Amino acid sequence: MFSLEDILLAKSIAVVGASNNPNKMGHTLIKNIVDGGFEGKIYPVNLKEDKILGIRAYPDISSIPENIDLVVVSVPAFAVQDIIKQAGEKGVKGAIIISGGFKEIGNHDLEKEVLKTAREYGMRIIGPNCQGVNYTANKMCATWPLVKTQGSIGVVSQSGTIGATIELWAEREDMGVSCFASLGNKSDISETDFVEYFADDPNTKVVALNIEGIQEGEAFVDTMVRTSHKKPIVVLKPGRTAKGIEAVASHTKSIAGNDKIFSAFCKKHGIVRANDITEFYDFCKIAATSRKPKGNKMLIITSSGGAGIIATDTAEKIGIDIASISHELKRKLEDILPDQCVLSNPLDLTGDATAERYEKTLKAVMDDGNFDLLLTIFGDPIPGAFEVINKFKSNSKAQIIVSYLGGGDVEEQEVKLMNRNNIPAFPTPERAVKAAKALLEFKK
Amino acid sequence: MFSLEDILLAKSIAVVGASNNPNKMGHTLIKNIVDGGFEGKIYPVNLKEDKILGIRAYPDISSIPENIDLVVVSVPAFAVQDIIKQAGEKGVKGAIIISGGFKEIGNHDLEKEVLKTAREYGMRIIGPNCQGVNYTANKMCATWPLVKTQGSIGVVSQSGTIGATIELWAEREDMGVSCFASLGNKSDISETDFVEYFADDPNTKVVALNIEGIQEGEAFVDTMVRTSHKKPIVVLKPGRTAKGIEAVASHTKSIAGNDKIFSAFCKKHGIVRANDITEFYDFCKIAATSRKPKGNKMLIITSSGGAGIIATDTAEKIGIDIASISHELKRKLEDILPDQCVLSNPLDLTGDATAERYEKTLKAVMDDGNFDLLLTIFGDPIPGAFEVINKFKSNSKAQIIVSYLGGGDVEEQEVKLMNRNNIPAFPTPERAVKAAKALLEFKK
Numbered sequence: 104m105f106s107l108e109d110i111l112l113a114k115s116i117a118v119v120g121a122s123n124n125p126n127k128m129g130h131t132l133i134k135n136i137v138d139g140g141f142e143g144k145i146y147p148v149n150l151k152e153d154k155i156l157g158i159r160a161y162p163d164i165s166s167i168p169e170n171i172d173l174v175v176v177s178v179p180a181f182a183v184q185d186i187i188k189q190a191g192e193k194g195v196k197g198a199i200i201i202s203g204g205f206k207e208i209g210n211h212d213l214e215k216e217v218l219k220t221a222r223e224y225g226m227r228i229i230g231p232n233c234q235g236v237n238y239t240a241n242k243m244c245a246t247w248p249l250v251k252t253q254g255s256i257g258v259v260s261q262s263g264t265i266g267a268t269i270e271l272w273a274e275r276e277d278m279g280v281s282c283f284a285s286l287g288n289k290s291d292i293s294e295t296d297f298v299e300y301f302a303d304d305p306n307t308k309v310v311a312l313n314i315e316g317i318q319e320g321e322a323f324v325d326t327m328v329r330t331s332h333k334k335p336i337v338v339l340k341p342g343r344t345a346k347g348i349e350a351v352a353s354h355t356k357s358i359a360g361n362d363k364i365f366s367a368f369c370k371k372h373g374i375v376r377a378n379d380i381t382e383f384y385d386f387c388k389i390a391a392t393s394r395k396p397k398g399n400k401m402l403i404i405t406s407s408g409g410a411g412i413i414a415t416d417t418a419e420k421i422g423i424d425i426a427s428i429s430h431e432l433k434r435k436l437e438d439i440l441p442d443q444c445v446l447s448n449p450l451d452l453t454g455d456a457t458a459e460r461y462e463k464t465l466k467a468v469m470d471d472g473n474f475d476l477l478l479t480i481f482g483d484p485i486p487g488a489f490e491v492i493n494k495f496k497s498n499s500k501a502q503i504i505v506s507y508l509g510g511g512d513v514e515e516q517e518v519k520l521m522n523r524n525n526i527p528a529f530p531t532p533e534r535a536v537k538a539a540k541a542l543l544e545f546k547k
Numbered sequence: 548m549f550s551l552e553d554i555l556l557a558k559s560i561a562v563v564g565a566s567n568n569p570n571k572m573g574h575t576l577i578k579n580i581v582d583g584g585f586e587g588k589i590y591p592v593n594l595k596e597d598k599i600l601g602i603r604a605y606p607d608i609s610s611i612p613e614n615i616d617l618v619v620v621s622v623p624a625f626a627v628q629d630i631i632k633q634a635g636e637k638g639v640k641g642a643i644i645i646s647g648g649f650k651e652i653g654n655h656d657l658e659k660e661v662l663k664t665a666r667e668y669g670m671r672i673i674g675p676n677c678q679g680v681n682y683t684a685n686k687m688c689a690t691w692p693l694v695k696t697q698g699s700i701g702v703v704s705q706s707g708t709i710g711a712t713i714e715l716w717a718e719r720e721d722m723g724v725s726c727f728a729s730l731g732n733k734s735d736i737s738e739t740d741f742v743e744y745f746a747d748d749p750n751t752k753v754v755a756l757n758i759e760g761i762q763e764g765e766a767f768v769d770t771m772v773r774t775s776h777k778k779p780i781v782v783l784k785p786g787r788t789a790k791g792i793e794a795v796a797s798h799t800k801s802i803a804g805n806d807k808i809f810s811a812f813c814k815k816h817g818i819v820r821a822n823d824i825t826e827f828y829d830f831c832k833i834a835a836t837s838r839k840p841k842g843n844k845m846l847i848i849t850s851s852g853g854a855g856i857i858a859t860d861t862a863e864k865i866g867i868d869i870a871s872i873s874h875e876l877k878r879k880l881e882d883i884l885p886d887q888c889v890l891s892n893p894l895d896l897t898g899d900a901t902a903e904r905y906e907k908t909l910k911a912v913m914d915d916g917n918f919d920l921l922l923t924i925f926g927d928p929i930p931g932a933f934e935v936i937n938k939f940k941s942n943s944k945a946q947i948i949v950s951y952l953g954g955g956d957v958e959e960q961e962v963k964l965m966n967r968n969n970i971p972a973f974p975t976p977e978r979a980v981k982a983a984k985a986l987l988e989f990k991k
Contacts, residue, residue: 128899203887203897203898203899204886207887208887234898247927247928248928248953248954248955248956249955260853261853262851262853262854262926263851263853263898263926263927263953264853264854264926264927264952265851265854265952267927267952267953268953268974268975271953313853315856341856341857341859341860342856342860343860343864344859344860344864346859346860346862346869347857347859347860347863349859349891350852350855350856350860350891350893351856353852353889353891354852354853354855354856354889354895379857379861379975380857380952380975380976380977381825381975381977381978406708407706407707407708408706408794408797408798409704409706409707409708409709409757409759409785409798410706410708410709411798412759412785412791412794412798413709413785413791413823413824415785415788415790415791415793415794416785416786416787416788416791416794417823418790419788419789419790419791420787420788442648443647443648443652445797445798447793447794447797449794449797451797451798453647454678454707454708455572455647482706482707482708483691483707483708484691484692508708508709508712508824509692509707509709509712509715510692510715511693511694511715512692513692530712531823531824531825532824533823533824534825
């Protein structure tokens with residue numbers, strides 16, 4: 104029985120169309136598999152070359168002397184079917200077809216024939232017309248661009264670009280992804296297969312799904328509902344306006360469906376919809392690092408009054424409560440903080456706040472603990488911010504969320520440390536508050 | 548007669564409280580002035596040290612043998628008045644008082660006395676309790692963090708953190724700022740003075756204003772209206788909800804005012820309000836690089852169908868029209884583009900699009916020209932993107948806006964080139980479309 108594992112955990116890959124010419128897709132693909140550190144066997148397939156990137160090449164799949172788990176195909180459309188046949192003969196279980204020139208330009212028949220050939224051999228297909236797959240736990244970057252950081256966001260994306268954007272942002276911030284799968288024409292393997300796989304994948308904590316249209320209604324709905332009980336799911340589904348729906352139809356020849364019904368379905372099952380690519384990333388990040396808080400009372404601690412006000416505005420606008428500070432806590436804070444601090448919520452430690460001042464404050468408020476979400480804003484270059492938060496992270500009843508801004512190089516280093524250690528850090532307070540709201544809405 | 552020029556174009560600066568101790572603010576300040584490349588004279592003032600950062604130090608202002616244009620003050624609050632007096636005796640025209648401990652903690656009298664002393668000598672004050680000033684054309688980074696890139700966004704910000712965030716983002720993207728001024732308690736010089744200055748400042752193309760409360764209603768309103776006829780103004784004014792208004796009152800003891808009235812005022816005068824820090828930056832960026840289009844018809848060219856759909860959704864949602872493609876243009880595009888391209892709007896060049904394909908397409912659509920805004924989305928690592936856009940930039944009747952995503956290192960390089968050359972490039976299509984909408988709303 105085929106499982107996506109056969110593709111994602113492949114131990115040997117043939118790259119058909121591999122090339123030494125850096126302008127060819129087949130070059131990028133094999134180079135990223137090599138540079139990504141893939142530890143299994145790599146077989147370049149190229150009719151004319153003996154070696155690709157210094158690795159022995161073969162004229163066709165049949166000539167490869169060993170077993171192959173996965174073929175990655177980047178050749179003109181007309182040649183694809185024969186390659187799938189060869190791969191089938193060799194007992195290959197999965198193929199990623201990067202090549203375009205199928206359904207998306209009206210070549211429905213060619214796409215059907217390729218699928219039929221694959222089915223004859225029990226082979227499963229991702230694509231055609233897709234941007235490939237990156238499964239970081241297997242160091243298998245069979246896609247572009249090259250992204251290596253292992254994280255726990257499982258991205259399955261109809262749009263290669265949107266999925267790649269998420270993995271690039273996650274890499275830049277040391278968050279990483281567990282998987283990036285781009286589905287293209289979805290002739291065979293669809294988002295349903297990936298969501299199903301992610302549901303039990305130990306490397307994946309959150310499912311990030313970008314779709315334009317849904318072809319197999321019932322299976323999709325069942326899988327989404329089942330998975331929502333196991334892991335948080337974030338969905339970016341454009342085609343929400345009349346013109347957007349037209350654009351969906353032009354792009355992948357699929358039907359965006361009724362947006363209100365889809366929204367209602369998501370709401371009912373604690374699946375969170377992102378409104379844009381930024382939210383898509385932010386919501387995945389908070390789901391990958393944080394647990395669902397018990398309630399929606401937020402305490403804001405900040406070194407920047409201005410940033411604190413923006414956080415407050417955002418919270419009030421989207422329905423997060425600003426916790427009140429008890430008299431006891433206020434008295435305690437008066438004892439430990441300098442005069443210029445503002446002892447309300449937002450609790451303003453002012454611009455000369457050091458990591459030590461944050462630490463004293465966090466200790467005091469944790470002992471009090473009348474809140475579910477603790478937004479800590481670092482609004483200056485404050486070294487040691489990560490260490491302070493890390494100390495309180497595990498023992499805190501409240502979920503700690505960070506916004507770090509105005510901190511230049513210090514900020515960049517501290518934010519990476521935080522993200523790497525499951526402390527979600529956002530570049531603006533409003534993005535942090537919106538992500539906190541999403542966290543409250545997940546079923547799991 | 549004092550002008551802000553006396554501060555912003557200072558040729559000699561005394562830093563009172565300058566220190567060799569890297570934990571002191573007075574260290575950061577003088578280090579940033581030095582490392583920022585300030586070309587005038589720098590006089591550290593410190594009672595105990597002979598040299599600060601290797602520069603001869605003086606025990607007090609009076610001992611400095613030459614004229615001083617500007618003093619930057621970072622000493623405890625009780626010592627500030629005497630320093631202002633000394634500076635006044637020496638004929639200094641302007642002071643930036645970083646020190647806190649004044650109005651913001653209830654010391655109204657001390658703040659008034661310092662101001663009174665300054666007035667006796669005709670000296671003007673920025674602060675106290677502020678994050679200082681960076682005027683890049685004068686290489687004068689009398690603030691933190693260190694930011695050097697010269698650009699044309701003039702930032703005046705009640706919140707040091709929010710202003711610093713804008714200049715840091717602008718630096719990272721090679722946009723730069725002309726000025727970052729943090730006002731703190733605004734005992735003397737206010738946003739009105741800066742807006743007035745920016746209106747005629749040749750280094751400033753767009754005014755970026757972050758305020759919480761407005762103290763001097765009439766002068767502010769007059770200046771804003773006058774300036775709106777000369778340059779685009781972007782305002783970030785939080786305190787829009789009840790809890791946000793409370794937070795404003797706690798922070799700077801100022802009154803946020805009626806938000807609806809302020810919005811109506813902005814709308815009437817073509818002053819654009821940003822809803823959050825991200826919009827604040829994006830709207831400034833587009834205003835600094837672009838001209839106001841004649842209408843709101845947008846053509847979207849993309850290599851990513853998914854990103855094109857998101858752009859379309861956003862445009863439709865916020866009231867930008869999706870231009871229709873004429874039959875003539877469609878026929879022309881059929882001749883020059885490969886089969887898989889989707890010849891509608893969004894015009895999808897598909898994932899294997901090269902800079903050359905963009906160039907051919909841009910030429911064809913420019914000849915047709917039935918649109919006011921051209922959103923070009925690069926959704927893959929496409930080298931040469933900048934050069935193509937740069938070719939068409941000046942001769943285009945439509946304003947060209949770029950979104951570049953999913954491109955990794957190639958993207959980073961290309962985006963910097965674009966921003967540096969007045970081509971606004973945004974990391975997501977929705978941010979690009981929202982910025983385009985802001986551009987339509989400026990008076991100027």
